Amino acid sequence: MNRDPITLLKLGVICWAEWRQENAVASPDLSELNLQGFDLEGGDFSQVNFSKANLAEANLQTANLQAANLSLANLQAANLNRAVLLDANLVGANLKEAVLKQADLRNANLVGTSLRGTHLQEGELANANLVGADLLAANLRRANLSETNLESANLHAALLIEAYLYRVNFHKANLSKTHLNGAYLVRANLSQATLYGTDFRWSNLSQVNLQGADLAQANLRGANLRGANLENANLEGAILPDGTIHP
Structure with missing residues (x-):
């Protein structure tokens, strides 16, 4: 970069866009930079390398981060509402308490990512x-x-109320005390999952694999379990679809 990237970004996303247009850099390197609290709303950061960058509390609302490298980046409490993170690399990133309402995370790599308390309502994942x-x-x-x-x-304790979970792989996942009321889980894999006290009220669990799952104390009131595999599942104390309690 001919200009210091920090100075460039402080000038705003318009200056950043002009720089990208004038400089044919496929993947600008902003790795390990301290961009905490920066206002980057609506910026084009597609394919940018933000690896290990500090973007805590940054405003990235509606930003284009398609195919960006955000591995090990700190995005705690960042605002990513309606941001595009399609195909982004977020491996090991910190997204605790970040806001990603209606964000596009399709095909994103979030292996080992921290999303504790993150807001992902109506997100595309x-x-x-x-x-x-x-x-x-x-x-x-x-x-x-x-x-x-x-x-x-x-x-x-996550909220997945009315979420669309078709063919999701939850194998060995911990969903204890999770709220899945009204969720669509057709053909999902919940084998060996921990579902203690999970709320499945009125959810669609048809053709779901619950083999070996722990459903103790779960609430299945009104749930659709047609074709579900419950082999070796633990239903002790669970509320069944008809409202009866499993012994």
Whole structure:
């Protein structure tokens, strides 16, 4: 870069856009920079390298971060409302308490990412890789996670009310005390998942794999379990679809 990137970004996203237009740099390197609290709303940061950058509390609302490298970046409490993170690399990133309402995270790599308390309402996460991610108490109400991989992820006490979870892989995931009321889970894989005290009221669990899952104390009132595999599942104390309690 001919100009110091910090100075350039302080001048605003318009100056940044002009610089990108004048300089044919496919993947600008902003790795390890301290951009805490910067106002980057609406900026074009597609394919930018933000690896290990500090973007805590930054305003990235509606920003284009398609295919950006945000691995190990600090995005705690950042504003990413309606941001485009399609195909982005967020491996090991810190997104605790970040706001990503209606953000586009399709095909994003979020392996091992911290999303504790993150706001992802109505987010698009189809085909995202969230293996081992920490989503403790995250809000995913009405989010689309179709065919997302959440194997071994922590979703304890998360909100997935009315979420679209078609063919999601929850194998060995922790969904204890998770709220899944009204969620669409057709053909999801919940084998060996921890579902203790989970709220499945009026959810669609048809053709779901619950083999070996722990459903003790779960609430399945009104849930559709047609064609579900409950082999070796623990239903002790669970409220069944008809309202009766399993012994």
